[in-house]
Every structure is written in structure tokens, then in C-alpha cells.
Amino acid sequence: MSDKTFSLDVGNDGVAIITMDVPGESMNTLRDSFAAEVRDLLGEIVQDSSIKGVVFTSGKPGSFIAGADIAMLAACKTTDDAYQISRGAQQLFNELAALKVPVVAAIDGPCLGGGLELALACDYRICSDSAKTVLGVPEVQLGLLPGGGGTQRLPRLVGVARSLDMMLSGRQLRAKQAKKFGLVEETxxxxxxxxxxxxxxxxxxxxxxxxxxxxAEKLLESTAFGRKVIFDQAGKKVLAKTQGNYPAPLKIIDCVRTGLEKGLDAGYEVEARHFGELVMTPESEALRSIFFATTEMKKESGAGDAKPLPLNKVMVLGGGLMGGGIASVTALKAKLPARIKDIAEPGLQNALAYSYKQVDKRVKKRQMTPAQRDKAMSLLSTTTRYDGIKDVDIVVEAVFEDLNLKHQMVKDVEANCGEHTIFASNTSSLPIGQIAEAASRPDKVIGLHYFSPVEKMPLVEVIAHKGTSAETIATTVAFARKQGKTPIVVQDGAGFYVNRILALYMNEAANLLLDGEPVEALDKALVKFGFPVGPVTLLDEVGIDVGAKISPILESELGSRFAAPAAFAKLLADDRKGRKNGKGFYQYGGKAKGKKPVDESVYQVLGIQPQGRLSQSELAERCVVQMLNEAVRCLEEGIIASPRDGDIGAIFGIGFPPFLGGPFRYIDRLGAKSLVERLRSYQERFGDRFAPADKLVAMAEQDERFYP
Structure with a gap:
């Protein structure tokens, strides 16, 4: 077996095929150590006068080049180290572009990041029409920018606005879109x-x-004034979206602007300089840590050496919003037959309509054909009785949060399904051990907690009670991954992990509101901190009645620090449930899009006069330290297995700011000692709900970190 990554084969027609195939890897990624090997090949091509053209392709089926190997960035000690990596890639791709014979990239499968930059250095790009073929520059998602000349070549090929859209969003183009954009010649x-x-x-x-x-696009991009408008608008959109928390997007804009205004050489130089600076930022380090964590988790079963059982058929109990969403991702993502059971036909029809809406959107966007849509929908079936389910491998229960009802579901499933069938409950608050009390096969009972909306939220919590078997855990984790989810395994307990840390954060926001802080000030402060929405908006979206129902469960199981502020009772007495009934903290009437105005009458209901005494940073800190402190308690109690799982759970489950790397990486950045001091200061002023976790106090005394 060759240890070389690149091979050269010259055909009778004078076309040289360069094939990239990284030994021992499932996908090709670029490394700076490959430069010498590529230069040797380019030298051979220059010396061989019989070569009339070059085709660059991949030896890995369904995969061109997935990007650069970002592990090499961890070795960078200085900005200059990272600058040199970018400069080296630019020079190598320039040498490829300078060949006197045409070079063609033959693309099948992912062509991303450095892979697309290599393709951009070719004269032509041809791609397969495979569903696996996607092209993009997703470096911004790692807090970086395309550092191999991408910020210079892409705008010149597809235009300024389209290239900025690709680089600032990291979105990937399918083959047809790439052809439409002029990114490839043919599909x-x-x-x-x-x-x-x-x-x-x-x-x-x-x-x-x-x-x-x-x-208009052509008109704008053909003049200096028009391009200035594009850059200015892009900058405003970036700041509105990122709140200034992510440095990479503005640097991307600067690279493109410099290259177009001052020429390619200046553009390459500023690209390499900005790349070097970004690699060393804490934001990029945090975002790269998320990438490595999720990659690592994909290789784990969640239960040591246990192997998952085969999955051929699934059943979903409940045709409501959650049940419909779970059935939808089972059929459309996992591509597994899913049978939906509800007590009434309207529930079943709603669940089917929910799934149809998801696939029909994709048909309208030309991401799938009507025939593919119909094939996906054929995986869904419905019933009002327990029939056609003897052979199901896993049942996901998504009925009301009522322990007696869930006990009945367990008994029904055990009576009508096979002995191998797993019963997975989508409960958001009831301990799984209590649900398993009704089971004759408790080893097959597990929690599978999805977040709403199911098709968009990437996280699921897999909750094992003390009697859950390792095989059941491994099978459930494998099932969640098939659905396109990132599962974290957590131990049983009220609120599990995500809702538990969220509850104290939300409670503190409610306390601030009752202290007279305005609704919009609270939401703005936490959005500025980096959350996708503020806590008050989130409460309206989730449902005030849902929050009120979960709080007593958490308080009875975990103590008085989870006692809900009086706000909940007052709001519910006024029939305010949030968006679901059009009556909450915000106004929901009319068809106007965009930001909803605050319903000022809510202050009268709460008996407060909004004054807004605290700064944005104070508002954010009081809510966030509660979440951080409770995350440490969850680790201390073994609810989560590691800081890594806690960070991924918070980021993917409730939108904890990714640029901070998660609660545990953020605590490391703050320092345990600093966090304990802040908590004790709040404890003196507001009571024991701010008492620091024992583990946090011990870490502060020993000056310890969660990560090396």
C-alpha cells in the first residue's frame, strides 16, 4: 500500500489524471505537509511535453476534498505560524493555476473549504449531479476565512455579492446551484x-x-460606488446578526474589498494576515473545539463497547407537534418506516401534513423531485389501534406530560410489540426511572428528549435510568444519529441536563423583570451576549404554561433554588400562554413581519413599573452565571459524563453562544475563582439561589480548569 497521497497517470490522449487519495482516511483533507508531493507532480507535468491537459480528481468514491485538516492549526503557536500556512496554500494554488496546460477539477461529493480553493485555482470545474456533491467555503463556521486564495478567486468567478453570501454564511451549494452561479461549467x-x-x-x-x-446585480458590481454599497450593506447585516461577537465575517469583507480595490497581491497578503490573526482568537479556538467534539462523539456508542441493535421499523405514539416532528425526521432523515399512532384521525392527519410540508418545501426549492418526495412520504403510515407494530424496533412516545398516561403507554407497548422493542419517552421533565416502574422490561425503557421544532434543533438527550441496558443506550444513540441529531447521553433526574440549566437562567430573567427591568432590555442584553433569542422571547415561544408546569417538578426534586418567581402565576391567571394563544409578553396580532412590539399591558398584570436600572452586561451576567453554576452541579452529580457533553448540550440544545465554546469552556476563560467571587457577591445580595457549587469552589481553591 502506497504512502503517497497523490498519483499521476498520463493517458494516450495526453491528459494527465492527478488522483488524491489520503491513505487510511475515509475523506480527503488537505495538509501543509502535502506541498512537497504536489510540487513534485507539478514539476513532472512541466517537464513532460506530451501532456496537453490535467484533470484533478479524487480516489475516494463520493468525496472530492472535504477541506483542510484543521488539526494542523492547533500546532500554531503564533499568528505568524498560521500566516505561513495561508501563504503556503496561496503559493501552491498559484503554481497550479500557472501551469501552461489547462487544469480541470472533476468533482464528486463534498468540495469544501481548501478543496474548493484548489478547484478555484483550476481553469475549469466539472461536477457530478450526485446528491452528495456540495461546494462551499464553510470556514466562517470555525471562526476563520478561506486562506488559500478563496477570498480573491471566488468574487472574480461568481461576483462580489454571491461570494460574500457564500463566505459569510458558510452555506453549501448543490450541483445545480453551483452551475447557476457559474461556479462550475457543467454538472x-x-x-x-x-x-x-x-x-x-x-x-x-x-x-x-x-x-x-x-x-441590478450587474449594475451594482460594475462600479466602485455599487461595490461600496454591497460591502456597506454586508457589514451592517453581519453586525446585526453577530452583535460583534464573531471577528471573522468583517475580516472576510475586508479581504474581498482589498483585493478588488488594490489588486490580487494586496488581497492575498491581507487574506493571509487576517487568517493568521483569526486562528489565534479565542472565538476560533472555541468553534474548532465544537467541531472536534462533535466529530469525536460520532465515533462513540454512548455505552462503552455495547453494539446497537439493527433498526428496521419505528413507531411514534402521539400525532401532535412533537410526534409529527419525530415521525418526520425518522422517515425523511433516517429513511426508516415510521408508524404513527394517535387516538383520533385528526391527529394522524396533522402529523402527515407536518411531514408533507417539510418535503414539499424541498421540492419547491428544487432540492428533491416530486417522485423523491412521494417515496419519502410512503415510509409513513398511521393507525388508531395497536396493529402492524409487532416487529417495531423502537417506539418513541410523545404524549402529554402525565405519569399515569405514560405508564399506560409502556404497558400497551409491551403487550403489543416484541420483546426486543425499546420504549423511548420524549418527556421533558418526568424522571425516566418513574416511567420505567410500570415496565416488565425496564432495561428497554429510555428517555429520548427532543427539542422543538424537531426538524431544526440538532440536539437530543438520551436519558438512561439505572436499569437501562447498555445495548438499549447504544441502539437509541444510533437511532438519533440516523435522524441527523447530535445525541448526548445523560443520567436520569428531574429536568435532565438542558432544561435544568435553562430553568435557572429563565427564572433569573423573570426575577429581573419583577425588579423592574424592561422586557426588551432583558432580551437585547442576552442577544448581545450571544444567545439567538432573549429569555423573554424564548418563554413566549416555548409557552408560559409549559414553564409553569416544569418548575414545580424541578423544585420538588432539586430544591428551593428552582422555585418559580411569582410572575408565572400572575401571567397564567391573565390567560397569557405566549405565542400559542397570541397573548404573552409580546404582541402577536396582524400580519406584520419582523420584530414584535412588547405588550405594555403585561407590566400592569405583573404589578411593576419598568425602569431599566441595570446595564446590558449586568443583566446578562446575572442570568448566565446561574446557568454556569447549575451546569457544574450537573457534572458534579454525574448527570452529564464530561464537560465536553455539557458544552455540546448547551450549544445545540439552547443556543449557548458557540463562540464561547459552551458553559465549561467559558468558565475556563473566566476562571473558576472569578466565577465563585461573582456568585458569592450575588448570594450576599439576593440569597442562596446564587450559592456556588461545591465543585466550583474546590476548583477555585486549587486553580483548576475543566480542559487542559
Whole structure:
């Protein structure tokens, strides 16, 4: 077996095929250590006068180049170390572009980051029409920017506005979109991909190309003033979206602007300099840690060496919003047959309509054909009785939060399904051990807590009670992954992990509100801190009645620090449930889009006069330290297995700011000692709900961290 990554094969037609195939890896990624090998190949091509063109392809089926290997960035000790990596990539791709014969990228599968930058250095790009083929520059999601010349080549190929959209969002284009944008010349069936690429390789060097723009787009980009408008608008949108918490987007804009205004050399220089600076930022370090954590978690069963059982058929109990969402991701993402049971036909029809809406959206966006939509929908079936379910492998229960009802569901499933069938409850607050008390096979009972809306929220909590078998855990984790979810395994207990840390954060926001802080001030402060929405908006979205129902369960199981503020009772007495009944903290009438105005009458209901005495940073700190403190308690009690799981759970479950890396990485940044001091200061002023966790106090005394 060769230890080389690149091979060269010259055909009788004079076309040289360069094949990239990183030994021992499932996907190709670029490393700076490959530079010498590539330069040797380029030297061979220059010396061989029989070569008329070059096709660059991958030796890995369904995968072109997934990007650069970001592990190499961890070795960078200084900004200059990272600057040199960028400079090296730019120079190598420039050498590829400078070949006197045409070079064609034959793309099948993911072509991302450095992989797309390599393709951009080629004269032509041909891609397969496979559903796996996607092109993009997602570096911004790691707090970085395209550092191999991408900020310079992409705008010149597809236009300023389109390139900024790609780089600032990190979104990936499918084959048809890439063709429409002018990113690739052709999309062809995989069977003829290399043949078509060969034809292009014999066409001769490509002349300078202009973006395929029309109308207002063309008019804007053809003048310096128009481009200034594009850059200014992009900057405003970035700041509105990121609240200034992410440095990479503004640096991307600066790279593109510099290159277009001052030329390629200046553009390459500022790209490498900004890349070097970004690699060393705490934001990029945090975002890269999330990437590594999720990659690592994909290899774990969640239960040591236990192997998951095969999954062939699923049943969902309950056709409501959650049940419909769970059935939808089971059929559409996991591609498993799912049978939905509800007590009435309207519930079943709603669940089917929910799934149809998801797939039909994709048809309208031309991401799938009507035939593919119908095939996906054929995986869903419905029933009002326990029939056709003897062979189901897992039942996901999504009925009301009532212990007696859930006990009945367990008994019904055990009476009608096989002995191997797993019973997974989507409860958000009831301990799984209590649900399992009704089971004759408690080892098959587990929690599977989804977040709403199911099709969008990436996290699920897999909750094991003391009697859950390792095999059941492993199978449930595998099932969640098939649905496209990131599962974390947590131990049983009221609120589990995510709702438990969220509850104290929300309670503190309610306390601040009752102290006279305005609704919009609270929401703005936490959005500025980095949450996707503020706590008051979140309460309206989740439902004030839901929050009120969970609080007593948490208080009875975990103590007085979870006591709900008086706000809940007052709001419910006024029939304020939030968005669901159009009556909450915000106004929901009318068809106006955008930000909803505060319903000022809520202050009268709460008996307060809003004054707004505290700064944004004070408002955010009081809510966030409660979440951090409770996260440490969850680790201390073994609810979560590691700081890594706690960080991923908080980021993917409730939108904890990704640029901070999660509660535990953020505590490391603050310092345990500093956090304990802040908590004790609040404890003196507001009581024992701010008492620091024992583990946190011990860490502060020993000057310890959660991560090395």
C-alpha cells in the first residue's frame, strides 16, 4: 500500500489524471505537509511535453476534498505560524493555476473549504449531479476565512455579492446551484464525469472569465460606488446578526474589498494576515473545539463497547407537534418506516401534513423531485389501534406530560410489540426511572428528549435510568444519529441536563423583570451576549404554561433554588400562554413581519413599573452565571459524563453562544475563582439561589480548569 497521497497517470490522449487519495482516511483533507508531493507532480507535468491537459480528481468514491485538516492549526503557536500556512496554500494554488496546460477539477461529493480553493485555482470545474456533491467555503463556521486564495478567486468567478453570501454564511451549494452561479461549467452523471473533464482539459487554457451577472446585480458590481454599497450593506447585516461577537465575517469583507480595490497581491497578503490573526482568537479556538467534539462523539456508542441493535421499523405514539416532528425526521432523515399512532384521525392527519410540508418545501426549492418526495412520504403510515407494530424496533412516545398516561403507554407497548422493542419517552421533565416502574422490561425503557421544532434543533438527550441496558443506550444513540441529531447521553433526574440549566437562567430573567427591568432590555442584553433569542422571547415561544408546569417538578426534586418567581402565576391567571394563544409578553396580532412590539399591558398584570436600572452586561451576567453554576452541579452529580457533553448540550440544545465554546469552556476563560467571587457577591445580595457549587469552589481553591 502506497504512502503517497497523490498519483499521476498520463493517458494516450495526453491528459494527465492527478488522483488524491489520503491513505487510511475515509475523506480527503488537505495538509501543509502535502506541498512537497504536489510540487513534485507539478514539476513532472512541466517537464513532460506530451501532456496537453490535467484533470484533478479524487480516489475516494463520493468525496472530492472535504477541506483542510484543521488539526494542523492547533500546532500554531503564533499568528505568524498560521500566516505561513495561508501563504503556503496561496503559493501552491498559484503554481497550479500557472501551469501552461489547462487544469480541470472533476468533482464528486463534498468540495469544501481548501478543496474548493484548489478547484478555484483550476481553469475549469466539472461536477457530478450526485446528491452528495456540495461546494462551499464553510470556514466562517470555525471562526476563520478561506486562506488559500478563496477570498480573491471566488468574487472574480461568481461576483462580489454571491461570494460574500457564500463566505459569510458558510452555506453549501448543490450541483445545480453551483452551475447557476457559474461556479462550475457543467454538472454531469458520475459515469461520464472524468470523460467530460478530459474533454475540457483538451480545450486549451481558459481566458479570464467574468461573473455571469444580470440586471441590478450587474449594475451594482460594475462600479466602485455599487461595490461600496454591497460591502456597506454586508457589514451592517453581519453586525446585526453577530452583535460583534464573531471577528471573522468583517475580516472576510475586508479581504474581498482589498483585493478588488488594490489588486490580487494586496488581497492575498491581507487574506493571509487576517487568517493568521483569526486562528489565534479565542472565538476560533472555541468553534474548532465544537467541531472536534462533535466529530469525536460520532465515533462513540454512548455505552462503552455495547453494539446497537439493527433498526428496521419505528413507531411514534402521539400525532401532535412533537410526534409529527419525530415521525418526520425518522422517515425523511433516517429513511426508516415510521408508524404513527394517535387516538383520533385528526391527529394522524396533522402529523402527515407536518411531514408533507417539510418535503414539499424541498421540492419547491428544487432540492428533491416530486417522485423523491412521494417515496419519502410512503415510509409513513398511521393507525388508531395497536396493529402492524409487532416487529417495531423502537417506539418513541410523545404524549402529554402525565405519569399515569405514560405508564399506560409502556404497558400497551409491551403487550403489543416484541420483546426486543425499546420504549423511548420524549418527556421533558418526568424522571425516566418513574416511567420505567410500570415496565416488565425496564432495561428497554429510555428517555429520548427532543427539542422543538424537531426538524431544526440538532440536539437530543438520551436519558438512561439505572436499569437501562447498555445495548438499549447504544441502539437509541444510533437511532438519533440516523435522524441527523447530535445525541448526548445523560443520567436520569428531574429536568435532565438542558432544561435544568435553562430553568435557572429563565427564572433569573423573570426575577429581573419583577425588579423592574424592561422586557426588551432583558432580551437585547442576552442577544448581545450571544444567545439567538432573549429569555423573554424564548418563554413566549416555548409557552408560559409549559414553564409553569416544569418548575414545580424541578423544585420538588432539586430544591428551593428552582422555585418559580411569582410572575408565572400572575401571567397564567391573565390567560397569557405566549405565542400559542397570541397573548404573552409580546404582541402577536396582524400580519406584520419582523420584530414584535412588547405588550405594555403585561407590566400592569405583573404589578411593576419598568425602569431599566441595570446595564446590558449586568443583566446578562446575572442570568448566565446561574446557568454556569447549575451546569457544574450537573457534572458534579454525574448527570452529564464530561464537560465536553455539557458544552455540546448547551450549544445545540439552547443556543449557548458557540463562540464561547459552551458553559465549561467559558468558565475556563473566566476562571473558576472569578466565577465563585461573582456568585458569592450575588448570594450576599439576593440569597442562596446564587450559592456556588461545591465543585466550583474546590476548583477555585486549587486553580483548576475543566480542559487542559
Amino acid at each position: 454531469v452523471p458520475l459515469s461520464v464525469l472524468v470523460d467530460v473533464a478530459r474533454e475540457y482539459a483538451l480545450k486549451g487554457k481558459r481566458k479570464a472569465v467574468k461573473p455571469n451577472l444580470k440586471g
